[in-house]
Amino acid sequence: MLKIKNLHAKVGDNEILKGLNLDVKPGEIHAIMGPNGSGKSTLAAVLAGREAYEVTDGMVELDGTDLLDLEASDRAREGVFLAFQYPIEIPGVSNLNFMKAAVNAKRAHQGQPPIKAKDFLAKVKECSSLVELDGRLRDRSVNEGFSGGEKKRNEIFQMAILEPKLCILDETDSGLDIDALRVVSKGVNAMRSPDRAFIVITHYQRLLDHIIPDFVHVLSNGIIVKSGGKELALELEAKGYDWLKEEQNA
Amino acid sequence: MKGTEEENLLSEVTEKNYEYGFTTEIESDTIAPGLDESVIRTISKKKNEPDWLLDWRLEAFAAWSKMEEPEWAHVTYDKPDLQSISFYSAPKQKKVLASLDEVDPELLKTMEKLGISLEEQKKLSGVAVDFVMDSVSVATSFKETLGEMGVIFCSLGEAIQEHPELVRKYLGTVVPQRDNYYAALNSAVFTDGSFCYIPKGVRCPMELSTYFRINQAGTGQFERTLIVADEGSYVSYLEGCTAPQRDENQLHAAVVEIISHDEAEVKYSTVQNWYPGDKDGKGGVFNFVTKRGICHRAAKISWTQVETGSAVTWKYPSCILKGDDSIGEFFSVAVTNNKQQADTGTKMIHLGKRTRSTIISKGISSGESQNSYRGLVQIHPSAENARNFSVCDSLLMTDRCGAHTFPYIEVKNPTAQIEHEATTSKIGEDQIFYCQQRGIEEEEAIGLIVKGYAKDVLNKLPMEFAVEAQKLLTISLEGSVG
Numbered sequence: 001m002l003k004i005k006n007l008h009a010k011v012g013d014n015e016i017l018k019g020l021n022l023d024v025k026p027g028e029i030h031a032i033m034g035p036n037g038s039g040k041s042t043l044a045a046v047l048a049g050r051e052a053y054e055v056t057d058g059m060v061e062l063d064g065t066d067l068l069d070l071e072a073s074d075r076a077r078e079g080v081f082l083a084f085q086y087p088i089e090i091p092g093v094s095n096l097n098f099m100k101a102a103v104n105a106k107r108a109h110q111g112q113p114p115i116k117a118k119d120f121l122a123k124v125k126e127c128s129s130l131v132e133l134d135g136r137l138r139d140r141s142v143n144e145g146f147s148g149g150e151k152k153r154n155e156i157f158q159m160a161i162l163e164p165k166l167c168i169l170d171e172t173d174s175g176l177d178i179d180a181l182r183v184v185s186k187g188v189n190a191m192r193s194p195d196r197a198f199i200v201i202t203h204y205q206r207l208l209d210h211i212i213p214d215f216v217h218v219l220s221n222g223i224i225v226k227s228g229g230k231e232l233a234l235e236l237e238a239k240g241y242d243w244l245k246e247e248q249n250a
Numbered sequence: 251m252k253g254t255e256e257e258n259l260l261s262e263v264t265e266k267n268y269e270y271g272f273t274t275e276i277e278s279d280t281i282a283p284g285l286d287e288s289v290i291r292t293i294s295k296k297k298n299e300p301d302w303l304l305d306w307r308l309e310a311f312a313a314w315s316k317m318e319e320p321e322w323a324h325v326t327y328d329k330p331d332l333q334s335i336s337f338y339s340a341p342k343q344k345k346v347l348a349s350l351d352e353v354d355p356e357l358l359k360t361m362e363k364l365g366i367s368l369e370e371q372k373k374l375s376g377v378a379v380d381f382v383m384d385s386v387s388v389a390t391s392f393k394e395t396l397g398e399m400g401v402i403f404c405s406l407g408e409a410i411q412e413h414p415e416l417v418r419k420y421l422g423t424v425v426p427q428r429d430n431y432y433a434a435l436n437s438a439v440f441t442d443g444s445f446c447y448i449p450k451g452v453r454c455p456m457e458l459s460t461y462f463r464i465n466q467a468g469t470g471q472f473e474r475t476l477i478v479a480d481e482g483s484y485v486s487y488l489e490g491c492t493a494p495q496r497d498e499n500q501l502h503a504a505v506v507e508i509i510s511h512d513e514a515e516v517k518y519s520t521v522q523n524w525y526p527g528d529k530d531g532k533g534g535v536f537n538f539v540t541k542r543g544i545c546h547r548a549a550k551i552s553w554t555q556v557e558t559g560s561a562v563t564w565k566y567p568s569c570i571l572k573g574d575d576s577i578g579e580f581f582s583v584a585v586t587n588n589k590q591q592a593d594t595g596t597k598m599i600h601l602g603k604r605t606r607s608t609i610i611s612k613g614i615s616s617g618e619s620q621n622s623y624r625g626l627v628q629i630h631p632s633a634e635n636a637r638n639f640s641v642c643d644s645l646l647m648t649d650r651c652g653a654h655t656f657p658y659i660e661v662k663n664p665t666a667q668i669e670h671e672a673t674t675s676k677i678g679e680d681q682i683f684y685c686q687q688r689g690i691e692e693e694e695a696i697g698l699i700v701k702g703y704a705k706d707v708l709n710k711l712p713m714e715f716a717v718e719a720q721k722l723l724t725i726s727l728e729g730s731v732g
Contacts, residue, residue, distance in 0.1 A: 048687050076689035088684040092702025101698060102688035109689070141702065158688065 001026045001197050002166055007058035009046045016042040018222035019058070024166070029198040031208055031233060034219035035241045040201045041085060043219070044170040047199075048082040049075045062166060076102075077109035079165030083155040083172050090142040095154065096124065098142045099161050106162065127160035131187040149180035156187040167191070168199045173207040185210030205237035218244055281338045287311060290438055293338050297407055297441070300414060310427035310437030317431045323564045323593040324622040324654055330501045330536060337439045337472070395456075400449040401485075403458055406474055409445035416447055420478050424507040424542050424570070432503040433540040440474035440505070448483035448514070457712050459488035473504040479514035479549075486517040488715055500525075500535045502560075508543030508551055512573065515550040516543065519711050521719050524559035526726075529617075531589025534561025541565065547573035547602070554710045556719040557584040557594060558726040566624065568597035571605035571633075578607040581707040583719075585726045586619030586651070595625035595642075595656075600633035600666070609640040612704045616647035616727055622654040629666040637667045644674040645703050647696075647727065697724035 002024040009017040016039045024030055032040055046053045047060065049072035060067040067075055090098065103123075104114045115123075128138055131153040143151050152172055159167055169188070173181055188198070188211050200211055208216070208230065216232040217224045218241070225244055226232065281292055290311055294304040319329055396403050402413060409417050427437040448454050479485055489506075502524060510516045518541075527534025537560035543551040553567035569578030580596035598607035607627065615621040623642045644653035655672055677699060685695035700723055701708065711719055 050683055071691075072683060072686035073689055073691045076687050082687050084684065084687075088678070088680045090681055090684070090699055090702055092705035093698055098685075098688070098698070101690050101694065102685075105689040105691070105694070162688065 001063055002199075003059075003061045005059050007043075007046070007060060008056045009042060009053050010056055011042070011053055015056070016053075016222055017046065020219075020223055022217065022224065024197045024199065026165075026197055027192075027194040028215065029192070029200060029211065029213045031200045031202060031211075031213035031216045031230075032219055033202060033216060033233065033236055036203075038219045039222045040219055041170055044082055044085075044168050044199075044201055047075075047166075047168055048072060048080060073105070074109070076162075076164075077106045081159050081162055081164035081167050083152075083159055083167065083169045085170040085172075085174060087143045087146075087151040087155055089144045089146075091144050093142050095138050095140060095142050099124070099158060102158070102162060123161060127157050130160050130190055131156045132183050133157045148175040149177065152176055152180065152184055153187070156184055160187065160191060165195070166197050166199070168201070170201050171203065172200070173202055173204060181207065181210060205233045208233045220244065280336050283336045284333045285335070285337060285439065289337050293439060293441060296338065297410070299410055302418060303410060306422065306427065307438050310434050311439075313428035314431065314434035314438055317428075317434055319431050323624070324620065324656070325562050325564065325591040325593050327536065327562045327591070332435075332501075335501060338441055396454070399452050399455070401452060401454055402445065402447040404445055406440075406443040406445045406476060409476075413445075413447070416478065417445065417476065420476055420507070420509055422507075424509060424544050425505050425540050430540060432538040433505050436472045436474060436503050436505045436540070440472045443474040443476070443504070445475070446477045446485065446487065448479045448485045450480045451482045452480075453483065454485040457486045457488050459490070471500070471502045471504070473502075475504070475506040477506070477508045477516060477518070477543075479508075479510050479516045481511045482513045483511075484515045486519070486712060488519050488521075488712060490521040490523070490715065490718065501538070502535050503538045504540070506539070506541040506567075510543060510545045510549035510551050510576075512547040513549060514546075515552075517552045517554070517712075518543070518567070519715055520553075520555040520557075521711075521715055521722060522555065522557045522559050522563075523722055525561075526559050526588065526590050527561040529588050531561065534590070535559065536561060537563040537565060539563075539565040541567035542570065542597075543568070543578075544570040544572055545576035545578060545602075545605075548575040549573055550577040550579070552579040552581070552710070553596065554579075554581040554707065555583070555594075556704075556707070556711070556715075556722060557582065557592060558722045560592070561590060563590075563592040563594055565594045566596055568599070569607065570599045570601065571607065571636075572601045573605075574602040575604045576602055577605070580607075580609045580611070580625075581710045582611045583614065583704040583707045583723070584611070584621060584623075585614045585723060586616065586621040587726055588617040588619060590617075590619040590621075592620070593622040593624055595623045597626040598628065598638060600627075600629045600636040600638070602632070603634040603636075605633055605636045607636075607638045609638070609642070610706055611640075611642040612707055613642070613644045613653055614647065614700060614703070614723075614727065615644065615651035615653050618648075618650045620652045620654070622656060624656040624658075626658040626660070627668060628658075629661045629663050629668070631662045633663050633666065635665045635667075636663065638669070640668075640670045641706075642670075642672045643703070644672075645700070646674065646676045649676075693724075696727060700724070700727060 004020055004022040007017050007020040034040055042053060046055060055068055062078060065078060100120060107115060124138060133153050137150055143154060146154060172184060176184060200213060213230050216228055216230060218226040290307050294307060425433050428434050446458060477487060508516050508518060524535035524537055525533065545551055551569050557563060567580060571578050578598050584592050584594050586592050595611060596609055609625060611623045613621040613623055627638045629636045642655055646653055653674055657670060659668055661668060681699050682692060682695045685698060686692060701720055704723065708716055708719055
């Protein structure tokens with residue numbers, strides 16, 4: 001589904017990704033771990049098409065489509081979803097209207113007519129119960145005055161509504177208490193399907209107790225230095241990242 | 251439903267030119283450019299006015315002749331050469347029109363282009379439209395329905411003929427002839443406008459609306475509107491305008507007066523979309539308008555405006571809260587793009603006891619435009635326990651535009667409660683990217699964010715206007731982030 005080859009990217013003069021390779025197949029969950037500054041969030045931003053990040057080399061394909069060639073909004077319509085580490089507030093725009101605009105943008109892209117109000121509301125009801133998002137939050141302005149946990153739940157709610165092919169979770173666990181973590185994970189797990197893939201970026205093993213990855217990759221200094229199964233995350237939790245650096249240097 | 255709307259919006263956004271930039275070819279009855287006493291006599295005569303009105307005009311002209319064009323507003327422009335303007339331009343037509351069939355087909359076509367076909371309006375929206383093309387009203391609908399309730403809604407010219415006692419009683423009582431330079435000019439040379447009278451206790455069953463349009467190249471437009479709501483009555487009045495594209499600047503100096511008697515309520519909503527000039531600031535309408543209302547006991551006046559057009563605007567819809575327990579409201583969204591300049595706001599003059607006023611002003615500046623809020627809240631010694639709440643927010647779309655706030659607060663009674671909030675923010679790249687990541691294109695994202703920002707004001711508009719206003723906001727800000 002997603003093929004990343006030799007990806008180089010920089011912000012300003014600062015090269016952050018230095019030849020990253022990753023292959024994600026439908027149905028898989030890949031966890032990306034690594035120390036601060038290793039390039040995890042940059043990878044998310046580059047995949048989503050944030051303008052400040054300049055890709056200098058390499059390629060990224062989603063089901064054969066060259067993602068790097070597309071605007072951010074077109075990537076989203078092609079099925080790339082990024083759950084933000086810090087979700088953005090948009091005052092005066094109701095969460096529901098925001099989602100409706102997004103759903104219809106995607107439908108227009110696929111040559112479908114706008115969604116019927118009844119269908120949309122049914123979808124909203126289904127998805128909000130998935131992450132225990134109450135009606136009050138659905139009707140309020142996008143993320144405005146939401147707590148940290150509510151914002152993260154709202155991200156997963158939006159993800160559920162938009163039914164993306166590729167879901168990228170950028171440190172979705174940061175700032176979550178145990179209960180919120182459980183709710184968010186439940187939502188993600190419910191969305192697992194044979195034709196959907198996840199990239200879960202996290203610092204901590206604890207998220208991976210709830211969302212069990214098929215693969216764990218360690219990102220360090222802009223490249224993946226080690227890949228393994230879910231047990232790799234446990235090893236990292238126990239030993240930290242330093243031993244990897246030593247292994248690399250050896 | 252909503253989705254189709256947004257799509258339509260998007261496609262309109264991609265059309266770059268000012269979309270109402272067309273002119274209608276109609277034979278006009280235009281008098282030679284220039285201004286002196288004889289011009290005023292000619293206008294008055296052409297309109298078959300009574301002597302008292304001619305005298306009133308001449309008084310205004312005498313006062314105006316001694317006045318200087320004001321320069322205190324935060325705008326710069328080349329002062330219009332009044333001697334090159336023709337002060338009267340009326341579409342030529344046969345006598346009085348009994349039905350739409352008699353209206354010049356060219357005029358009807360113009361109305362259709364504007365999307366306000368009278369027939370459609372009649373059937374679909376229940377809005378009585380008094381369409382003003384240049385200066386003379388050509389069609390009035392729903393007159394009979396309104397007539398049965400005693401509501402008078404007609405052109406001011408017609409009112410002068412048929413209800414002279416009402417016009418004489420109220421004309422100039424809120425905006426006196428010598429109020430300011432452009433109000434005085436308007437008083438001297440106004441050609442037409444709308445008149446509206448709601449009798450005691452009558453709740454006007456439909457939104458009254460007037461569309462203004464400058465059609466004749468080089469014709470200044472001097473509209474004058476007079477709205478009288480008698481005791482305990484209610485009326486909602488809509489005014490919207492579009493103007494054809496012109497290279498030279500066009501002057502628009504209107505006066506609106508509202509009298510809201512005891513316990514009456516008047517809602518006055520405007521969508522202003524005069525030609526703003528091109529990207530380099532060439533052309534565009536000068537919009538120098540005086541709008542003011544007076545509230546008697548427990549009366550209320552609400553001004554709601556969405557200002558997107560004009561090259562230069564100065565406009566301060568105001569309320570004189572004379573009666574005890576009266577209420578004044580001002581809700582405004584002012585958008586400026588490219589080289590536009592707007593200096594707009596309100597005055598709330600508290601005279602009566604327990605008078606209350608609310609001001610919500612949302613400025614949006616883009617391109618290299620300058621957008622100023624200028625407001626006065628004045629609490630007089632007689633205004634025991636008066637209250638005011640003001641919010642003025644500014645949103646900047648680029649780093650080349652300017653947003654300015656000039657709030658004046660004068661309190662002469664210690665029991666007053668005044669609250670003033672102001673914010674300035676720049677539209678966030680983060681917000682736009684967040685929308686894009688959900689599949690919403692940049693232009694639409696900007697529209698969404700701006701509509702959200704202006705929501706408190708847009709919500710105050712009647713339904714008929716809300717959609718048009720949202721479109722205008724998006725269209726006016728097209729391609730404006732930088």
